[in-house]
Amino acid sequence: MRAAVKYALALVALAVAVAPVYWLVTISIKHDIDQFAVPPLWFRFQPTARHYVEIFGDGNLARSLWNSTFVASVSTMLAMLLGVPAAYGLERLRWPQDWSRKIGFWILSTRMLPPIVTIVPLFLMLRGIGLLNSRLGLILIYTTFNLPFVVWMMQGFFHEVPRELEEAAMMDGDSRMGALVRVVLPVTKPGLAATAVFCLIVAWNEFLFALILTQTSASTTLPVAIASRVTQYEIKWGAMSAAGVVAMVPVLVFAGMAQRYLVRGLSLGGVKG
């Protein structure tokens, strides 16, 4: 009996968490006439794909979708390219006293800085060098965002690899870099993948910097494109919801892929920018 009450409570919590998301999906596939029926239609309505057809026919939204994909993947690659060697260097190479801990802590502390503190100077800097309203500017910013996270995550994963592995490879004539690439990285593959996935999510979800640094429809990302639609006076609910679903699906898929590492990745801001 007590167990039944517990499961009932858990189901209620689950419904509260999931129902709003479900509602978004239903609005995105409802005909306009069904969207605001009273009482609301949760299950019984005629589905339609027309809102999706509409948003993909809209050049601006399609371009912002591409911008988001491009910016998120390039910035993730850059953050991994810079962060993985740094993590390895801090974890495995010889440092005087506790330098490695201190440097690691300093790197992580840059992640704790509220974005609103650096956004004014970054805006002025990017404007100065002509990178405002460009994907490159945003890529640089997101790389900086994710770098501390990559270093911190990968240090943990490298720490779990036994030193004997790479020492053996280096005995056989591999350089440090060779040992890292051929022996250590293959062992840490799940960790690498999870770290990259969290970087992708951060860059994909980020809003504030994209809002300020990319204001032209040619350069802006999906979240900003959606937000500009939300704040317009006349809102097309179906199209807006469809765009929301498009923005949401990749994130849920990615998170599912990195499920085993959710706690490690999310606790230090692996999702929030």
Next chain:
Amino acid sequence: MIRNLQRSLPGVPWVAPAVLLLLTLTIYPLIYSVKVSLTGPAGFSLAHYARLVQDRFFLQALTQTLLYTAVALSIEFVLGFALALLIDSLAHGRGFFRAGLLAPMLLPPVVVAVIWRLIYNPQFGVLNGMLRGFGVNTSALTWTSGEGSALASVILVDVWEWTPFLFLLLSAGLQALPQEPLEAARLDGASAWQMFRDIVLPMLKPVIVLAILLRAMDLLRIFDQIFILTQGGPGFATETVSLYIYRTAFRFFNFGYAAAMSFLGLALTVAFARSLMKVMRVAR
């Protein structure tokens, strides 16, 4: 010389590129921002900081941010902890419930805002729609567009979105607890409440501190959802520090004043984090 450096500090070339990027795009902007905040029309000036104390809009935004943080954090902590204990005590389906309960915090904040626009809209929203279905007169229920209800409404969105975060950390903490002390206490006939108070809570304290700290730091800088849901309105009802800084910098183009405000905000965040750490250490 370079060769010597290479020998005594072999890690430097590995770490240098990352550190250089962070210096250029984090530390340099920070210094630059200090400079901007201390520059008036005629060179060095403390005017921006002096203005802070008299700006009642800033003070209201600050009060609202603190209120928002305190209320949202308390509710999210209690709910998240309760959920963690509940799911942890289930015999089956823990993975299933956990995955579903985490969904809200994974969504892009923009999507969260879109979802709650669909829910809160006074005429077309599903919330008032359901209430009307039950025969409630909803003409006074304006949620995010009502002066009196807007702040509570955006806090509710935050609770929906971020309770999963506290749930995630606390339930990971619960899973990592050693089972022996709990078994021993059970054999000694301790009640569930005693076990929770005397064993689970003290052992979980580091996780609790971490979770509260991380969430509080994010709450103090809240921007995205409020920006999309209410733009700080109606009037000034949901304005927060981050929104006010945004408006000052990018609507009124007063970069110096915006920078000064952001440093006050940063100082408060750091002070808050430090005092929390201290309190939790003393309480042990």
